[in-house]
Amino acid sequence: MIFSSFDFELVHENSSNKAVLLFHGMTGTPFEMKKYASFLFKNGFDVYCYCLPGHGNHPVSIYCVSWKDWIEFSKEKFSEHRSKYDYFFLGGLCLGAVISLNLCEIYNNISGIICLSTTLFLDGWTIPKYNFLMPIGLYTILRYYYTFPEREPFGIKNENYRRIIQKLTSKNNVALDHYPMNAIYELLRLSKYTRKYLDKITSPVLLIHSKHDDLTSIKSAELVFNRISSRKKKMVILKNSYHLIIHDNERENVFKESVEFLNNCIHKKVEALL
Amino acid sequence: MNTVLSGLALINLVLIVVFIIATNFINMQKQPKLMAWYSVLLAVLFLIYFTAILTAAAVALLKKEYIILSLVLFIAIPFIIGKYVSYEKLSFYSNLQLFALFLSLFLALFFINI
Numbered sequence: 458m459i460f461s462s463f464d465f466e467l468v469h470e471n472s473s474n475k476a477v478l479l480f481h482g483m484t485g486t487p488f489e490m491k492k493y494a495s496f497l498f499k500n501g502f503d504v505y506c507y508c509l510p511g512h513g514n515h516p517v518s519i520y521c522v523s524w525k526d527w528i529e530f531s532k533e534k535f536s537e538h539r540s541k542y543d544y545f546f547l548g549g550l551c552l553g554a555v556i557s558l559n560l561c562e563i564y565n566n567i568s569g570i571i572c573l574s575t576t577l578f579l580d581g582w583t584i585p586k587y588n589f590l591m592p593i594g595l596y597t598i599l600r601y602y603y604t605f606p607e608r609e610p611f612g613i614k615n616e617n618y619r620r621i622i623q624k625l626t627s628k629n630n631v632a633l634d635h636y637p638m639n640a641i642y643e644l645l646r647l648s649k650y651t652r653k654y655l656d657k658i659t660s661p662v663l664l665i666h667s668k669h670d671d672l673t674s675i676k677s678a679e680l681v682f683n684r685i686s687s688r689k690k691k692m693v694i695l696k697n698s699y700h701l702i703i704h705d706n707e708r709e710n711v712f713k714e715s716v717e718f719l720n721n722c723i724h725k726k727v728e729a730l731l
Numbered sequence: 732m733n734t735v736l737s738g739l740a741l742i743n744l745v746l747i748v749v750f751i752i753a754t755n756f757i758n759m760q761k762q763p764k765l766m767a768w769y770s771v772l773l774a775v776l777f778l779i780y781f782t783a784i785l786t787a788a789a790v791a792l793l794k795k796e797y798i799i800l801s802l803v804l805f806i807a808i809p810f811i812i813g814k815y816v817s818y819e820k821l822s823f824y825s826n827l828q829l830f831a832l833f834l835s836l837f838l839a840l841f842f843i844n845i
């Protein structure tokens with residue numbers, strides 16, 4: 458069921474037996490996943506993507522949600538679609554990647570997950586120097602007053618794409634142009650909870666992260682890679698992109714790696730069954 | 732001791748003024764950048780405020796003026812408020828924080844005079 462105008466469901470007419478449930482990034486909407494989703498769809502996957510609670514409607518609503526709301530919502534969507542497919546994958550960008558990891562800790566019937574620019578820590582190179590004030594900002598009432606404005610390079614190294622995204626976010630049409638501190642607080646709480654149980658993850662995992670991510674350093678992806686118990690795991694490090702890797706210089710590479718990973722998971726499972 | 736308490740009272744007063752400006756005269760939705768800068772300023776002032784309280788407490792401990800140690804509670808109050816605050820009750824908790832700041836100012840001035 459579609460609740461927000463940004464939600465989308467790409468479903469093949471002659472039903473596919475494989476699907477991907479995608480989660481967008483913090484302060485974003487499913488709109489940012491559309492191009493990526495379309496590529497997956499063209500390669501035979503049904504794709505679902507919904508607006509997370511607090512996103513996609515009035516800017517104030519993000520102040521009224523917690524990380525538990527995000528997880529409950531994601532669990533609902535997962536349960537809604539899982540049984541329809543033989544192969545069911547999760548994927549996410551930024552906060553979406555953390556949600557995918559969290560679901561993988563809860564459910565053991567996930568065929569694989571794709572983590573794009575996994576954000577467990579906010580330690581990228583555009584994080585302000587006054588970051589040392591973060592504990593006061595996060596744990597006092599200031600959390601509801603401070604917003605971290607989106608600034609150059611807006612997560613995108615390619616200047617042409619950056620101008621397009623900048624125009625879209627400045628109109629608040631498809632994403633907020635700032636990160637409310639409260640949302641950051643909830644992301645960090647979710648991150649702390651997810652990090653505790655990473656060793657429970659046994660599904661195949663693909664991590665794609667930029668070496669020059671402006672919002673979150675590669676430490677997040679490395680931590681996940683080292684802690685999960687998955688036998689099949691792969692980490693791809695990009696060298697010519699920033700945070701929004703599905704919109705940046707190497708997006709074609711991201712798309713191809715994703716489809717290759719998904720198909721490998723299916724073939725390996727089929728081989729195991731034979 | 733009076734110098735330290737005077738410094739604390741001064742920073743407390745500045746914190747109250749900036750807090751009132753930020754919470755009553757700036758629209759968070761329409762002026763996010765201005766609010767962001769005021770929030771950073773408030774965070775810096777809170778840091779100085781906590782440092783001033785700890786300094787006063789340290790001097791009070793050396794001078795055995797134990798009643799002044801009660802000011803240390805005011806370091807915990809912003810974080811206790813932070814634990815329970817929600818967007819729906821933001822106005823209430825902002826007033827509560829403001830009340831706590833006025834109370835600590837009153838106490839600092841009281842301790843100067845005794």
